[in-house]
Amino acid sequence: GAVVSQHPSWVICKSGTSVKIECRSLDFQATTMFWYRQFPKQSLMLMATSNEGSKATYEQGVEKDKFLINHASLTLSTLTVTSAHPEDSSFYICSAGSVTSDYEQYFGPGTRLTVT
């Protein structure tokens, strides 16, 4: 299957700072990338969907000015958590997909964010 990487795998930051998470599709071109957040013992919550070269579509309740998403190329999308607060501490997972993969999403390994 296709490989998606995420960096960093974990990060600890102070409240008020910003954190950037990178998501890369290593061996295929991802026309669409998805960003999820998962709190402990809960299911995945879709935050936003981004298509290469266009603005991301955010799910209801997700602040687009706080969670900045950039999908500048077919292999890279970034999520920046701005002015992070302790309640933003979570497991952030990206996935990449293309219409040639029967709408399957290939998940990155996730990034564990802890805001102190």
Next chain:
Amino acid sequence: GQNIDQPTEMTATEGAIVQINCTYQTSGFNGLFWYQQHAGEAPTFLSYNVLDGLEEKGRFSSFLSRSKGYSYLLLKELQMKDSASYLCAVVDSNYQLIWGAGTKLIIKP
């Protein structure tokens, strides 16, 4: 609204068989996925069904009935490493994945 239901938790014995059910009500249907997620890790793909019937892949099988809005994941010869959450997800008419809350499967020796 769109809704996917699956049991919250199930327990089974090593070596046995377990069936995890998933029912869905979505706006349109373009396929159903099953993913496995171990604690602290990202989901990994198990199966994709778009036509009615049973798809077998080793110890895991997935069944779909579109008329009933129903799917199940069947795990045979359970191993301790199968302890994980199993997520059901449906592709709706807008080609978005709608996720179930997941079923935590606990395997006992």
